[in-house]
Amino acid sequence: MACHALIISDKGLIMAKDKPQGSRVLHVFTNILPSSPTPPPLPPEVPSRQWMYWQMFRAVTKKVIRAPFSLHTWAALRRAMISNFLPDTLGYRYKAYQQGECNRCGLCCKIQFQCPFFIDEGEYNTRCSIYTTPHAPSACLKFPVDPTDLKLLQREIGNACTFYFEGAPQKLSIIDFARLYAQGVRQHFAKRKLKEAPENGD
Numbered sequence: 233m234a235c236h237a238l239i240i241s242d243k244g245l246i247m248a249k250d251k252p253q254g255s256r257v258l259h260v261f262t263n264i265l266p267s268s269p270t271p272p273p274l275p276p277e278v279p280s281r282q283w284m285y286w287q288m289f290r291a292v293t294k295k296v297i298r299a300p301f302s303l304h305t306w307a308a309l310r311r312a313m314i315s316n317f318l319p320d321t322l323g324y325r326y327k328a329y330q331q332g333e334c335n336r337c338g339l340c341c342k343i344q345f346q347c348p349f350f351i352d353e354g355e356y357n358t359r360c361s362i363y364t365t366p367h368a369p370s371a372c373l374k375f376p377v378d379p380t381d382l383k384l385l386q387r388e389i390g391n392a393c394t395f396y397f398e399g400a401p402q403k404l405s406i407i408d409f410a411r412l413y414a415q416g417v418r419q420h421f422a423k424r425k426l427k428e429a430p431e432n433g434d
């Protein structure tokens with residue numbers, strides 16, 4: 233078993249092989265401490281994590297600054313709230329009614345300003361450099377969350393988006409909403425517990 237000696241001395245906590253006189257030793261077994269998981273590699277278009285977070289911060293700031301005179305900022309905020317704070321039982325209610333496919337026109341990534349993660353490889357051949365990474369914004373992954381979300385986006389890009397909705401789920405009373413919310417939260421924690429369980433545990 234891997235072991236390091238932590239010495240408590242007048243100089244504070246030090247790590248050493250030999251025990252200085254008059255100090256106490258704490259043995260720390262490093263291989264039973266949970267090691268932090270290795271972060272997934274970054275896509276080639278993203279030079280570093282710092283650069284990525286800085287670009288995200290800049291993009292959000294630019295959006296917020298435009299809030300007083302752009303409805304799009306509020307539409308983006310609405311989608312961010314729905315996709316980040318509602319459990320799947322509510323956030324995905326409209327997915328069964330969503331039709332069409334993304335034609336990769338890229339117009340939704342160029343409203344107000346061009347997103348720093350947007351890659352243009354020709355007409356109808358655009359892509360997002362972080363879409364398949366854990367850093368992709370939930371609001372981008374879950375678009376369109378409902379017909380209002382789609383309508384607000386279509387307004388900005390001249391109805392060029394090829395998604396549409398056919399039909400709609402039944403309207404929810406406040407009690408139904410609360411029930412689905414509670415159910416979604418329970419499912420979320422059950423899934424998380426399952427993920428955290430050791431693979432060979434019993």
Ligand code: SF4
Pocket residue numbers: 333334335336337338339340341389392393394395
């Ligand atoms: S506007 Fe619609 S069709 Fe065009 S890239 Fe965005 S999601 Fe796809």
Ligand code: SF4
Pocket residue numbers: 340341347348349350351359360361362363368369372
């Ligand atoms: S899908 Fe990617 S490129 Fe488009 S706005 Fe979202 S993060 Fe930016």
